Amino acid sequence: MFLEILINAVATGLLLGSIYAALALGLAVTFGILHIPNIAHPVFVVLGAYLAVVANERGWDPILAALAGALPFYLLGALFYEFYARVFERRGEADTMQALTLFFGVSLVVETALVLKFGTNQQTVDVDYVGQSLRIGLLVMPYRLLVPALVAPVMILTLWAYLKFTYAGIAIRAAAHDVRALQVSGVDPHWIKRHAFGIASVTALVAGAILVIIGPVDPFSGRLQIGRAFAVVILAGMGAVPGTILAAFIIGVAESLVSAFLNPSWSPGVAFLILLATLALKPQGLFGASR
Amino acid sequence: MISRRRFSKIAAGTGLALAAPALSTSSLAQAQPIKIGTSISLTGPLSGTKNALTGYQLWRDDVNAAGGLLGRPVELVTYDDQSSPAQIPAIYSKLVDVDRVDLLISPYGAVLSAPVMPFVKQRDLFLVGMFALAGNDTVRHDKYFHACPWGPNSQVNWARGFFDLARAAGCTKVAIMSADIEFAKISAAGGKAISEEYRMSVVYDQSYPPNQTDFSAILRNIRAAQPEAVFVCSYPPDSTALIRGLSEVGIGDSVKIFGGSMIGLQYASLLANIGPALNGIVNLHLYVPEPTMRNPAIDGFLARYEPLARAQQLDALGHYVPPFCYAAGQIIEAGVKGANTLNHAQISRYLHANPVQTIVGRATFNELGDWTEKRVLMVQFRGIRGRDVEQFRQPGRQVILDPPPLRTGELVAPFGAARSG
Numbered sequence: 001m002f003l004e005i006l007i008n009a010v011a012t013g014l015l016l017g018s019i020y021a022a023l024a025l026g027l028a029v030t031f032g033i034l035h036i037p038n039i040a041h042p043v044f045v046v047l048g049a050y051l052a053v054v055a056n057e058r059g060w061d062p063i064l065a066a067l068a069g070a071l072p073f074y075l076l077g078a079l080f081y082e083f084y085a086r087v088f089e090r091r092g093e094a095d096t097m098q099a100l101t102l103f104f105g106v107s108l109v110v111e112t113a114l115v116l117k118f119g120t121n122q123q124t125v126d127v128d129y130v131g132q133s134l135r136i137g138l139l140v141m142p143y144r145l146l147v148p149a150l151v152a153p154v155m156i157l158t159l160w161a162y163l164k165f166t167y168a169g170i171a172i173r174a175a176a177h178d179v180r181a182l183q184v185s186g187v188d189p190h191w192i193k194r195h196a197f198g199i200a201s202v203t204a205l206v207a208g209a210i211l212v213i214i215g216p217v218d219p220f221s222g223r224l225q226i227g228r229a230f231a232v233v234i235l236a237g238m239g240a241v242p243g244t245i246l247a248a249f250i251i252g253v254a255e256s257l258v259s260a261f262l263n264p265s266w267s268p269g270v271a272f273l274i275l276l277a278t279l280a281l282k283p284q285g286l287f288g289a290s291r
Numbered sequence: 292m293i294s295r296r297r298f299s300k301i302a303a304g305t306g307l308a309l310a311a312p313a314l315s316t317s318s319l320a321q322a323q324p325i326k327i328g329t330s331i332s333l334t335g336p337l338s339g340t341k342n343a344l345t346g347y348q349l350w351r352d353d354v355n356a357a358g359g360l361l362g363r364p365v366e367l368v369t370y371d372d373q374s375s376p377a378q379i380p381a382i383y384s385k386l387v388d389v390d391r392v393d394l395l396i397s398p399y400g401a402v403l404s405a406p407v408m409p410f411v412k413q414r415d416l417f418l419v420g421m422f423a424l425a426g427n428d429t430v431r432h433d434k435y436f437h438a439c440p441w442g443p444n445s446q447v448n449w450a451r452g453f454f455d456l457a458r459a460a461g462c463t464k465v466a467i468m469s470a471d472i473e474f475a476k477i478s479a480a481g482g483k484a485i486s487e488e489y490r491m492s493v494v495y496d497q498s499y500p501p502n503q504t505d506f507s508a509i510l511r512n513i514r515a516a517q518p519e520a521v522f523v524c525s526y527p528p529d530s531t532a533l534i535r536g537l538s539e540v541g542i543g544d545s546v547k548i549f550g551g552s553m554i555g556l557q558y559a560s561l562l563a564n565i566g567p568a569l570n571g572i573v574n575l576h577l578y579v580p581e582p583t584m585r586n587p588a589i590d591g592f593l594a595r596y597e598p599l600a601r602a603q604q605l606d607a608l609g610h611y612v613p614p615f616c617y618a619a620g621q622i623i624e625a626g627v628k629g630a631n632t633l634n635h636a637q638i639s640r641y642l643h644a645n646p647v648q649t650i651v652g653r654a655t656f657n658e659l660g661d662w663t664e665k666r667v668l669m670v671q672f673r674g675i676r677g678r679d680v681e682q683f684r685q686p687g688r689q690v691i692l693d694p695p696p697l698r699t700g701e702l703v704a705p706f707g708a709a710r711s712g
Binding site for chain 1: 334335336338339341471497498499502503504509511512515527531532535536538539540560561564568604605678
C-alpha cells in the first residue's frame with residue numbers, strides 16, 4: 001500500500017505541477033520577462049474558463065474552444081497593455097504600486113462583469129473523460145488531471161521555441177533588458193510589449209480551459225491561483241520560461257507528498273517554504289541565471 | 292347668500308370628508324417603518340447564499356400586505372458583506388448606530404456570524420441567527436433565536452443522524468475528513484465526540500486546505516485505513532472535487548456509508564454539475580421535496596421563489612437558504628406581535644415562552660435560542676440520471692433516512708452498491 005501511495009503521490013504531483021505551470025505561464029511572460037506585475041493575469045484565466053464553459057454548452061471541447069478563441073484573446077491582451085501603457089508608461093510614471101492598483105482594479109471590474117453576466121454559481125464543463133482514470137498497474141491517473149497536464153508542456157515548449165528562435169521572441173526578451181538598444185535596432189518596444197501581453201493573454205485562455213476541466217470555477221476563482229502562480233514564476237527565476245515547468249513540478253510534487261504522508265493542510269505552506277528556502281540560497285531563482 | 296365664513300366652513304368640511312378615506316388608508320404608509328437590518332453575501336465565495344435576500348423580501352411583502360407589524364410597515368436594510376468576516380463589525384455598527392434599525396438578523400453561517408455575537412451581547416440586542424452551527428454556544432446570549440433547526444447542543448448533535456445510521460449499519464470504524472474552516476472544524480469535532488460515545492474507532496482524522504482540487508492522496512489513505520463510515524465536512528468547491536475523486540480513484544469496499552456534512556450538495560448548480568456521481572452519498576439537508584416534508588405553506592413559498600430565481604439567476608431550487616430566511620421573518624413577526632412591542636427583552640421573553648409556526652415547521656426555543664427539536668435531515672441520493680436539475684424537485688431522489696418521523700426510505704449499503712444508483 002505504501003508503494004502505491006508513493007507512486008501515485010509523485011504522479012499526481014507531476015500532473016498538478018504541469019497544470020500550475022500552465023496557470024503561471026502568462027505571468028512568466030508579463031512579470032518574469034517584462035517585469036510588469038500583472039496581478040490581473042489570474043482573472044484573465046477565469047475569463048478564459050468562462051469562455052470554455054460557454055463553448056462547452058454548445059458542444060465544444062474546452063481546450064479546442066480555447067484554441068479557437070486565441071485571436072480575440074490576443075487582441076484583448078494587446079488592448080489591455082495599450083491601456084496600461086497609455087495610463088502609465090507613456091507618461092513615464094510606470095510606478096510599481098500604481099501599476100498594481102491598476103491591475104487590481106481591472107481584476108475587480110472583470111470579476112464584477114462575470115457576476116453580472118453569469119451570476120455567482122460555480123460553473124463547470126461536461127467532458128467525457130472527467131470521472132475516469134488511466135490505470136497502469138498501481139498507477140491511477142485521473143483523465144481530469146492527465147489531459148490538462150499534457151497541454152502545459154506543449155504550451156511551454158511552443159513559447160520557449162518562439163522566444164528563442166523568432167525575431168519577435170528575441171525582441172520580447174530584449175525589451176526586458178534594454179529598451180533603448182531595442183529602439184536603436186529599429187524595433188518599437190511598445191509594439192513588442194503589446195505583442196507579449198497578447199501572447200500572455202492567449203496562455204491565460206488555455207489555462208482557463210484547463211482550470212475548468214480540473215474543477216468548477218466561479219468569478220472569484222482567480223484569487224486562489226495568484227499566490228501559487230507568482231511562486232512558480234519566482235521559484236523558476238525571472239524570465240526562465242522552460243524553468244517554469246520544473247519549478248511547478250517541484251511545488252506540485254512537494255504538495256502531493258506532504259498531502260499523502262503528512263497532513264493535507266500543510267501542503268500549501270510547504271510549497272511556499274520551498275520558495276523561501278530557494279530564494280534565501282539562490283535569490284535569482286532556480287533557473288534565473290539562464291535568462 | 293353664503294357668507295365667506297360659512298363658505299370656508301363648508302369647503303373645509305367637504306375637503307375633510309373627501310380626504311378622510313385617503314388619510315385612513317395611507318396611515319400605514321405614513322407610519323415610521325420598522326427597520327430590520329442584516330448583511331447578505333451578495334459577492335465573494337459565499338455569494339451562492341445571496342438568495343437569502345429573496346426569502347427576506349417575500350416575507351416583508353407578505354407581512355406588509357397583511358398590515359405590517361404594530362400597524363407599521365416593515366423595511367429591510369441590507370448590506371453586502373462580501374463574504375468577509377472583516378466587513379461584519381462595521382456593517383452591524385452602522386445598522387445599529389447610523390441606520391437605527393429596530394431588529395437584527397445575523398449574516399449567513401458560523402464564519403460570518405462569529406463577529407456579530409460579542410457585539411449583540413455587549414449592546415444587549417435581539418438577534419435572529421442564520422445557519423451558524425453552535426452560533427450561541429460560546430456567547431450564550433439570552434436574546435438570540437436561531438432560524439435553522441440544528442437543535443440543542445448542535446455542535447455535537449447536528450450530525451448525530453449520520454452516526455445513528457452508521458451504527459445501525461454495523462459500522463465500528465470511522466474516517467473523518469474536514470476542510471480547514473470554522474464550520475467544518477466544528478462539525479468534525481462533533482463527529483469525533485459522537486464516534487467516541489458510540490464506541491467507534493476513528494481510523495483516519497485529517498483536515499485539508501479550503502478549495503483543494505485533488506483528493507486522490509486523501510482517498511487512498513482513507514482506503515488504506517479501511518473505515519466502514521466516512522464522515523466528510525466540506526464546503527462547496529471541495530465537495531465537488533471530492534466526489535469527482537471518488538469516481539476516479541474509489542474509496543474501497545469496506546465503506547458502508549459516506550458523506551454527512553458536505554455543504555454544496557444542497558445547491559442546484561452543484562447538484563446539476565455532479566449529476567449521477569451523487570448516487571449513494573448520505574448527506575445533510577434541511578428541506579427536500581419528500582412526502583413527509585411537503586406542506587402547502589412551503590410549496591407556496593417555493594412556487595413564488597422559482598420564477599424570481601430564474602429572473603435573477605439565483606439558485607434554481609431554493610430548498611436550502613430562502614425558506615429559512617422567510618422563517619426568520621416569521622420568528623420576528625411572532626415575537627413582535629406576541630409581545631406587542633419592539634422592546635428586545637419583551638420579544639425575547641415571548642419567544643422563549645411560546646412556539647412559533649413557520650413554513651419550515653414549528654419552532655420552540657431553548658435557553659440558547661436553539662430549536663428544542665433537531666430537524667436536520669440525512670438524505671441519500673438515489674436514481675440520479677443526467678444533469679437535469681428538475682429531477683431534484685421530484686420525490687425519491689433525496690430519500691430521507693433520518694430523523695425517523697420524517698423517514699421515507701432505508702439506507703442502501705454498502706456504499707459501492709448504492710453508487711450504482
